[in-house]
Structures are given as C-alpha cells and as structure tokens.
Amino acid sequence: MLTLTDISKVYRTTEVETLALSDVSLAIAPGEFVAIMGPSGCGKSTLMNVLGLLDSPTGGSYRFFGEEAAGLPEARLTQLRRDNIGFVFQSFNLIDDLTVAENVEVALLYRGASATERRRRVGEALERVGIAHRARHRPQQLSGGQQQRVAVARALVSEPRLILADEPTGNLDTANGDEVMRLLTDAAAAGVTVVMVTHSLVHAAIAQRTIKLLDGRVVSETLLAA
C-alpha cells in the first residue's frame, strides 16, 4: 500500500520558491493500476519522483508499503528503491554504452545476485517483452518502441512491487504505445502496482483509476467502470 498524506514539495532557489505539490493525499492499493494526468507543470513528475523515492517531500507523510519514507536517510531510500521499484521513462534512458542485455542487467547489479542468476533473469525478462533476439544490440540500433520494451524489461527484471512509468508512450507511435501498455497491464495483472503518468486519455482509460492534478493539487479521481 502506498499512502500519501498532505504531501507538499517546495523547490527553493535564492530568488524563487516554487510550490510543486500542495497537500496531496492519496492511497494506492497493492496491484492497482493508476494513471496520473494533468497539464504541463502541474506536478505530475514531482509526484512520481516522490512516489519513486527519488525525491523527498518537503512536508507530509508517505507510507511506502507500511514504512514511513519521508525523512528516511538516502541509504535506506536507495535500498527500498532497489528492492521494490522499477522505472519506465518517456525518453527510455537506456545507457548507450551498454548492450540491451547489459542495460536490463543494471537493475539486478546492486541486489547482490550472482552472475548466473542475473543472466537467467535477464533472459526471461527479454523474452517476456519480446526483445531477446536483440540482446547484444546497442540502444542506438533499436527503434523507439524496441528501446521502450527494453526499458520495461529493465523495470520488470527485478520483480518489483511498484512500477512507475512516466509518460511511457510519449515518444512512441500508436502501435508501439499499445504494445508497451500491454506489458504494463500484464504486470499489473500479475500483482505489480503500476502508477503511470500519461497525456493520453486512451491509455489512461486502461488504468483502474485516473488521478488528475492541477497546480500541484489533486483535483479529481475517476474510477474505471468495472
């Protein structure tokens, strides 16, 4: 369970103070598929960063699967991220100097898994997303859709409890976007909590719940009709 209570996030520089999130409260159940929508600058990415323990809230409480995450030291946040969260980004964020297999392997490197175990799980993840035949290719040699599938494999390989996908289909055409959505849906069906930021109403409709943000606040929540 992910529970945010009165979360706020303020970015301060010497001249400017920006309120990115203001009194955001929501609860996400295990295995739930949630979409987050809103105009540019409404705080979607900030919310994803807080959910993904990449950024700490300025105020409020964030219980991450039962543990209070706000105020935790960086080492504990790193550990929680490593053991529980997979990320999918709009711009894929694959490492150009690594092959497809090595990119997926990065998600397992810091968990202490043996080389044999890592190889097995990477193979399985690549098979799952249908990109195993490109295991030795570099990201530059793949299409956008293929790169995003690699990113999804990287997010899935560590068997996380939570996947955070920040506009995963934003740079893809319809067919590839649909393919990525299928992978995320399958993951959710397998019990993984999926939180996805999207501008696409079509893709948001696939989620069980859509949360809308505006100016750093939750303005509406829509449940998908069963």
Next chain:
Amino acid sequence: MFRNYLAAALRNLARNKLYAGVTIMGLAIGFAAAMLIGLYVRDELTFDRFLPDHERIYLMTSTVEMPGAKPIETKLSQIKLAERLPLDFPEIELAGRLTGAYFPPTVRRGETVAAEQSLYYADENFFRILRFPVLAGDLEHALDTPDSVVLTLGAARKYFGREDPIGQVLLIDREPFRVTAVLKTLPSNTHITAEIFASAKSPQSPISRFGEINGPVDTTLSTYVRLKPGASPEAMHERMAAFLDRRFPLDALNRGARTKRDTQFLALTQIHLSPSNQEIFNSKSAVDPAILAAIAAVGVLIVVVAAINFVTLMTARAARRAVEVGVRKAAGASRRDLVVQFMGEALLYVAASGILALSLAELLMPAFNAFLQRKMTFDYLHDPGLGLSVLGGMVGIALLAGAYPALVLSGFRPAAVLKGGPVATVGGGGVRQALVVAQFAVLIVLTLVAITIARQTLYALNEGMRLDKDQTLFVFSQPCSATLRDELRRLPGVRAAGCSSAEAMNLSTSHDDASVEGRRASISRAPIDFGFFEVFGVKPVAGRLFDERRPADAAMDNPDSYQPVILNETAARRLGFKSPEAAIGKTILWHGFWDETLRRPGPVAWPAKPSEIIGVVPDFTLGSVRQPIEPFLYGIGRLAPPSSVSLAVKLDGARVPETLAAMDRIWQRVGQGRPMMRYFVDQFTMRLYVDTLIQGATVAIAGLIALVVAALGLFALSAYTTERRTKEIGVRKAMGASAGDILKLLLWQFAKPVLWANLIAWPVAWLVLEWWLSSFAYHVEIAPWTFAAAGLGALAIAIVTVLVHVLGVARSNPVAALRYE
C-alpha cells in the same frame, strides 16, 4: 558487476576518442616525464651506494680560514693526512688517497695516444677502501708497485681493443706502467670520474713530487678513510683540532694561531650532495639538494598538469553520463557504488596512460642518458622497488585525480537527470576554471624560470666574465714555453698570446697573507706572462700593465724584493686603498710565487718581501660567477710547472681555420709528442655551468611538456564548451550577434583563466627566481619584460589552441544551432 562497469567504461572510451585520446596522451606524457625525472633524482641521491661498506667510508674535507678572509671549504686535504690520521685515530681501518695530475698526462700505446684528463693517481689503499667491481686482476694489490696502473673497461678497450691488457704496458708521459687490473665500467652514479688509476708511488705523481713540501694548510688531494665497525665520526671529530695541531702544526707562513682550520668526515654517500666552494677535480660536480628538490618538484608539477587535464575533461563531460548515473541510482545503486565505478574508470585511463608512458620513457632513455651523461635504466626485474614506486605513483594519481570526477558524477540527482532532454552542466565549473588557471600558472612559472636560466647562463658565459673572450682560446701546455708563445705570436692570424697559470685561469688558488702599510688582507696570487692581459683586452684602471721592454717587470731573483705586481680592484679595496690610483707606486709585502724550480725538501716558510704596485686592473674572472671574484695579485712568473699550464691566444678572427691549422703544425714540432689540447674560452668556461645547463634544459623541457599537455586539455575543453553553447550561440546570432561578437565572447572565456594564471604565477616565479639567482655572486636582474613575454605567450597559446573550435561555431548557421536540441 565489474564486467558491466568495464563494458561501460571501455565503450565510453571508444565512443569519445578525442577526449579519451587527449586525456590518455596527456597523462602518458606527464607520467613519462615524471618517471625520467624521478629516475634522475634517484640516481643523484644514490651515488656510491653500490660500493661495499659504503656506510663506513668517508672523505676527509677541510675548512681553512685565513685571517681577514672568508673560510674556504674544500673536499681536498693535505697530502700527508692519510699517513698521519691512523697514528692518532685507531678507529680508522684504512686511509687512502686519490689525486689528479696537475696537467693531463700523455698516455700512449702504439698508435693510440691521448692527453688523458681522466687519469688519476691512487695509492695502494684506495681500491681497498673503494672496492669497485673488477673484471680482471687482483684489485687488493693492484697499485702496490710504482709502475702499476688500473684501467676501467672503457680505457682498456681504448688502448688495448679486445686484447687482454693485464700485464701489458701503457706509456704515461713516456714512463712505462703495467696494467694490473681492469674495472667494470663505473656506473654513472659514482662521484669518481677517473678511467685510469696510476700508482701514486710513481715519481711523476703529485704525491711523490710534492708530498714533502706540502704545507699544513695546503689541501691538494682526496683522502678517503674506512672506519672500523661501530666507530663514530662525531666522536673522532672532537679530537681533530688537537690532531691537526700535533701533526700539521701551523707556522709563521700560515699565520700561526690566527688561522682557523678544521678537518671533517664527509660520508661517501653524501659527497655528491655536498657542494662546496672548491669541488674536487676528480669527481662529478656536486648537486645542491635544494636544486634537486626543485627538479623533483618540476616532475611532480608536470604530473599535476596532466592530472588536471583528466579532472577537467571528466567533469566537463559529466553531463553525458548523467542519464547512466540516474538510471543506476534509480535501480538502487548507492553513491558508493558509483564512486567505485568511476574510480575504476580513472584507473583504466591511468593504466592505459601508464603503459604508454613506460614505452615513451624507454624510447627516450638513450637520449636522456646522453644529455645527462648517465647510464640509467628502468630495470624492474632487479629493482622491484622502482617498479612498485611507479605502480604506486600511478595508482595514487588515479585515486587522487579520479576522486573529484567520481564525486561529481555520483552526485547527480536522479530526479534531475531522468526527465529527459539536455542536461545542464553539473559539478564544479568553478573548480574546472581553477584547474585551468593552475595549469597555466605552472606553465608561466616554468617559462619564466627557463628564460631566466637561459639569460643567466648567457650572462655567465659573456658579460659575467668581464673580459673580451671573442676569438680567444687556450692551448694547454705544461709548462707553457717561450718557444711556443713566440712562434704562435708570429702567426699572421694571431693578435696576441701570453702564457697563463692555473691560478690566473681560476683552475686553482694560491692564497697569501699580504699587507700594505700595516693593512693586511688575504689575496690570491696568480703568476702570468707578458701579454696575458692584452689577450683578454684587459686595460688598467690605474697605472700600467706589465711591459716586456721593461726587464724589471720580470725581476724574480732580487734578494730584497719580489717582481712588481698588478692588483685587481677587489684586492686594492681589501688592502685599504681609497681608489685604484692610490695604489700605484705603493709597496706591498707578500710571499712571492712558488714553482718547481724552487723546490726545497720539507715545508718552507717563504720570506715576505716588498713589491711595487704598478697597476690596478678591473675585476674579471675565468671561473664561475657563482663565486665572488677574489682579490688578485698578478706578477710575471716563471714558465715552469706546476702553475704554468697554458697559452692564451687571441685570434684576429679573419683566418681562423688556417690559423688553427698553423698552430697545430707548430705544436707538432714543439709539443714533444703530446696531443694538442686547445679549447676556445667558451668551451672552456662551459664546463663550469653544466649543472646550470642541465637545470635550464630540464625546466625548458618541462615547460614544453606542460605547454603540450595544457594545450591538449584546452583543445578538448574548448571542443566540449563550444558544443555545449551551440544553442546559446544560435540564439545570440538569431538576435543579431556577428561572428566577431561570438568570437570575442568565446575567446574571452578562455582568456580569463590565463590572465588569472599570470596573477598567481608572477609572484611565485619572482620568489623562485630570487632564490635561484641568489646562488650566484653575479647575476642578471629579474627582468619585467620576461613576465610580460611569458604572460602574453601563454595567452597566445591559449587563443591559438581554442581558435579552431571557436571559429567553427562562430561562423555556424544559427538555424543548425537552434535545431541542435
């Protein structure tokens, strides 16, 4: 995990060949230079350590302070010291002696003949104390007989080729000597430069010739002692004053109790590191440890400059690794994991540079050895300490230089970098600027030091001597005969010629206690010949020069007086004359010149007799400008050994090759079969500044290396910077900026660190130059124009280096730039 890191590192390296190449090449050049300098410094610091029992071997040094004179510290000692020391010091196991010939003997075997400056005379204990590695013969008894001689391998090859020289005869000044042993080639890190060691018992050795008449403060040769285990030189030194009074009593000639003297123990391994006022003739010039430290510092600076390149380029391009860092952090990598990864990459760069550096150093070693006249090697197999130091140094550099970029890279916040799009430069633009400033500051300091060393060397070889040495040469001949002098004077191409003594050439000193009207001063005596001053264009500032048409100028046998004398300005001042003119016609009391024709058994107290002062000449020197010009007294001396050693000849400059050929022909007739030894004064005085030349060359080369490395780094940095500012430049051009405006903008960015570097470098250079120049009694002034030149030079280098990239982007189409993102 490390395979993943290695894959990322290697492929990143391959993808960024320019930057990787610049970084690796810069580090390799820096490492190679540092290794060579380190090897040289180590060589200097480990002189003579290869000799067995070196820790128990000492050279006896002397300090003599005559009344009214500065103390003279010398590594020489009395001829009889080695005989008398064991009488009062039972701690001494053995005492032995080594001395040069006062004039290079002629060595001949068959058709091979040479005037050997590397021939020395050693007594039977010398090789028992300094047990050099031997190839053939019994070194323990090699010099027991008066006709024995020991050769190094090089000397043996020279005279005997591949024949076995043991038992064979070598003629030394026409006397036969039998070869009794052959030494292995001496390593370059020994203070001994001799190649031929003849027995000191031979009648022609200075020990035999002058042993009985050597005075109590006459220091003329090297005395070595080996102490028994456990002996304390400090405790022995406490008894030295009493020993000297007992065994070398002072007499009236030596001013009795008014003369202070001391004899000290100088550890064998410290000889090379102990410069003194008078170096021993049979050794390499000692090195000032402070200068050695400065040279070592130069080596360190070069590595620092190269390491700075590494840091600046890695941090400048850090943004390109931002996504990778963000992804790894999002996947659970801790900062420590990332630091380890990037430190590992630093080690990779350093490893690649290290391999290149080792190859470079090996390639350059022959030239390096030739320049320094050494035989150094990188012998890792037999010298594991060397290999470990090199490895340790490189790992240390990797860790130090890699730490900052690793911290910068691992410090990226994943939230900031993972959203996508271009990433702003992170991590220490200010630090990068500071590092570039440091690089150029080092470059400017090295440039200034190199320029000043060159100026000082030129000064020392020219104005510093204060005489006209143009077209002037020395023909070495002992003695310098009237026949030789007169025949050469008659040659059309010879303008002037006059015999010279070793004292007048600053090759040796002979001090005397002189007085004028009760005012005493210690002065240096220098016998010369008619025409000596004229050869060097020296004109009197008062009175006149010696005149051959006045026989009284050479009157040496008058029982009541010595011959007339000429003083230099310093002597006139020391003797209390208010002006040079005031000295003319006055009488000076002194003790005359000594030469071999006046040989008497036993030390002789020369009577003080008067001489008329007929002239005062300006101060000049044929010695080193490191030493102040001594007060000199000149008089016409006999053309007899040991002082009469050469003929100074002034050519008219018009027919030099023909004149030299004619001189050679005359020498063949009158030279008594000895090889001709002639040197232009430039060549002759150059030997005094070998260390300065080496320092100057080292600094100049270091400066060049620093320039190359800094320029390489700036070249790559400018490529990165212009690329990063492409969008900004596109916007500026769209807003109306011209190519010239962009050029000025970008050039100013790169000029600023250089200007700052000057502000740091100038005071540092000033201090360094003040310190270095203070080791010279006479030196150039630090010149402001050199600072401006170094600063402008650095600026020009920086601008030229970055111009390629700056011009390219300044002229680019703004549309292409704005589409860049």
